[in-house]
Amino acid sequence: MDAAEKFIQQFKKTKTLPHIVTRLAQLINDEDSTLQDFEEVIRLDPALVARLLTLVNSSFFGMSRNVDSISRAVALLGMKNLHNIAVTDAIQGMIDTDTDNPGFEPKRLWSHSAAVGLCCKMIAERILSIDGDDAYLTGILHDIGLIVEFETARNSFFKIIDQLEENSPDIVALEQRELNTDHCQIGYLLALEWQIAEPLAEAIRDHHLDNNEPAPNSPTAILQIAEYIVNQLGFSVKDDKYPQLSPGLSAHVQKNIAEYKVLAEDLPEELEKITSMYGK
Ligand SMILES: [Fe+2]
Numbered sequence: 001m002d003a004a005e006k007f008i009q010q011f012k013k014t015k016t017l018p019h020i021v022t023r024l025a026q027l028i029n030d031e032d033s034t035l036q037d038f039e040e041v042i043r044l045d046p047a048l049v050a051r052l053l054t055l056v057n058s059s060f061f062g063m064s065r066n067v068d069s070i071s072r073a074v075a076l077l078g079m080k081n082l083h084n085i086a087v088t089d090a091i092q093g094m095i096d097t098d099t100d101n102p103g104f105e106p107k108r109l110w111s112h113s114a115a116v117g118l119c120c121k122m123i124a125e126r127i128l129s130i131d132g133d134d135a136y137l138t139g140i141l142h143d144i145g146l147i148v149e150f151e152t153a154r155n156s157f158f159k160i161i162d163q164l165e166e167n168s169p170d171i172v173a174l175e176q177r178e179l180n181t182d183h184c185q186i187g188y189l190l191a192l193e194w195q196i197a198e199p200l201a202e203a204i205r206d207h208h209l210d211n212n213e214p215a216p217n218s219p220t221a222i223l224q225i226a227e228y229i230v231n232q233l234g235f236s237v238k239d240d241k242y243p244q245l246s247p248g249l250s251a252h253v254q255k256n257i258a259e260y261k262v263l264a265e266d267l268p269e270e271l272e273k274i275t276s277m278y279g280k
């Protein structure tokens with residue numbers, strides 16, 4: 001068993017992914033599944049039902065009438081979106097917010113993940129005119145490996161974060177030195193285990209690779225651009241140390257700079273709508 005797998009085994013002892021998340025992933029992968037199937041699964045989780053109804057009635061969706069039935073909420077949100085909400089719920093529940101390291105607030109990891117998820121969705125929909133649900137999923141999950149490290153090897157995790165400075169090696173190099181693996185590898189394996197589609201899991205694996213030139217509309221590129229924008233806006237895991245864009249992606253952003261500027265301006269307010277629902 002390699003180092004990444006060991007971390008995942010350890011993580012699973014303390015944090016169980018709600019059964020509902022993998023069940024929803026199975027339904028998405030099954031062409032014959034219907035919205036009724038989704039509804040039946042969701043009904044089993046009252047907390048999720050409450051969250052869904054809050055979400056569809058929030059300003060985020062701007063519905064003029066109050067939505068009080070689960071089936072209508074399910075129809076409005078769609079299958080992938082439902083799965084994304086369940087994953088967001090699960091991730092939020094996995095981060096312990098009590099920590100005794102003054103240099104790191106777990107809350108930042110949560111708001112960073114939520115911001116990257118949202119930014120990925122906005123890039124996909126607004127700039128590339130493609131479906132944003134897959135992009136959101138890669139974004140919300142991209143640093144799940146850091147959550148695993150934080151939960152299973154807290155001292156090492158703090159050591160890595162403390163070493164991360166403007167002129168230090170990047171986080172992946174520090175993790176490799178300290179843990180013999182890194183959050184990209186751990187995140188990739190976990191995503192596959194959670195039945196996330198392979199191209200999305202690969203984007204998670206490659207999100208810190210700076211020597212590849214992904215096509216701008218690929219999941220990896222969307223994730224790398226979102227990470228860059230979110231860090232620029234101050235939602236970084238740690239200040240002053242984050243990846244730069246490759247020349248190809250940089251050129252893509254420059255070409256669409258007007259759209260990207262509007263997106264960056266809108267992002268904090270959109271993020272506030274998500275984070276306020278979670279009270280974090
Ligand atoms: Fe990362």
Ligand SMILES: [Fe+2]
Pocket residue numbers: 112116142143227
């Ligand atoms: Fe990140």
